Amino acid sequence: DTAVSQTPKYLVTQMxxxxxxxxxxxxxxxxxxxxxxxxxxxxxxxxxxxxxxxIINETVPNRFSPKSPxxxxxxxxxxxxxxxxxxxxxxxxxxxxxxxxxxxxxxxTQLSVx
Amino acid sequence: DQQVKQNSPSLSVQEGRIxxxxxxxxxxxxxxxxxxxxxxxxxxxFLISISSIKDKNEDGRFTVFLNKSAKHLSLHxxxxxxxxxxxxxxxxxxxxxSEKLVFGKGTKLTVNP
Numbered sequence: 338d339t340a341v342s343q344t345p346k347y348l349v350t351q352m353x354x355x356x357x358x359x360x361x362x363x364x365x366x367x368x369x370x371x372x373x374x375x376x377x378x379x380x381x382x383x384x385x386x387x388x389x390x391x392i393i394n395e396t397v398p399n400r401f402s403p404k405s406p407x408x409x410x411x412x413x414x415x416x417x418x419x420x421x422x423x424x425x426x427x428x429x430x431x432x433x434x435x436x437x438x439x440x441x442x443x444x445x446t447q448l449s450v451x
Numbered sequence: 452d453q454q455v456k457q458n459s460p461s462l463s464v465q466e467g468r469i470x471x472x473x474x475x476x477x478x479x480x481x482x483x484x485x486x487x488x489x490x491x492x493x494x495x496x497f498l499i500s501i502s503s504i505k506d507k508n509e510d511g512r513f514t515v516f517l518n519k520s521a522k523h524l525s526l527h528x529x530x531x532x533x534x535x536x537x538x539x540x541x542x543x544x545x546x547x548x549s550e551k552l553v554f555g556k557g558t559k560l561t562v563n564p
Contacts, residue, residue, distance in 0.1 A: 341494070368549060378556040379453075380495070380540065385550035393550040427494050434548040436483050437502070442494025 340364050343428045343443035350418055351451055358413045358446045360428030366441070368392075368434050369411040371403060372427040374445075380427070386411055387434050418450045454478045455543050457555035465563055470528040472558050474541030477522065481543035481553075486515060486526050489538045489557070498539070499526070531562045 343360040350356055362369065371383040384403040385392040391403070400416045411428060425445045431438040456475045464470045474484075482503035487495035501508040501515045501524070508515050514527045528535055541555040 370550070380554040382550060382552070385548075392548065429494070431549050434550065436544040436547060436549050436551065437500065438549050439485075439497040439500075440487075440495075440549065440552070442496070444492060444494050 341443040349449045355416045360411050362430040366430040368431045370429040374425040423450045455555040457558045461559040463561045467530045470531045472526040474524045476543050480545035483544045485542045487540040533562045536562050
């Protein structure tokens with residue numbers, strides 16, 4: 338039973354399209370995140386939600402919009418996709434916002450924008 | 452601006468020997484450090500952590516050493532096993548919430564049988 342699951346695993350789309358990535362955690366965690374791993378392999382935080390409230394929104398284009406319908410779900414919607422959006426996107430969760438909390442990651446969504 | 456640096460993109464060791472993965476950081480406000488391990492097509496998984504009040508933390512075959520004055524930490528794996536072959540990410544956090552965690556770009560470890 339997967340703790341943090343995200344779908345789809347692969348997403349290939351054309352420039353200008355709108356797409357969504359879904360994430361669900363069954364760990365009962367309060368905090369969820371979206372991370373982006375770009376071509377240089379850095380894992381960078383994009384969004385953090387705690388109990389459905391946005392805690393941090395790193396400098397990402399407003400074409401990216403997270404939505405948290407409940408504590409167990411954090412979806413990522415991307416409008417007007419650009420070539421530079423191609424990356425692997427990871428969803429993660431943690432028990433709470435404590436900095437010593439372990440993050441549990443999903444298996445990633447590889448987004449390719451053509 | 453790379454606040455967490457893993458300068459070796461890859462490392463290859465023989466099974467049974469020690470693997471040493473290194474990590475340097477530049478932000479003196481970092482005082483909590485973690486290592487994550489990632490297999491292909493999977494997300495990173497937590498491995499071990501250390502607080503700045505310690506200089507060593509051990510968990511089975513894995514030991515993390517912290518040298519605050521040098522802003523350097525290392526992960527030792529003894530003995531290395533083929534199943535340890537993965538990408539290892541170093542991460543660091545200043546005081547504050549988990550959202551402030553900063554990752555390095557990872558070191559790919561290959562353990563040869």
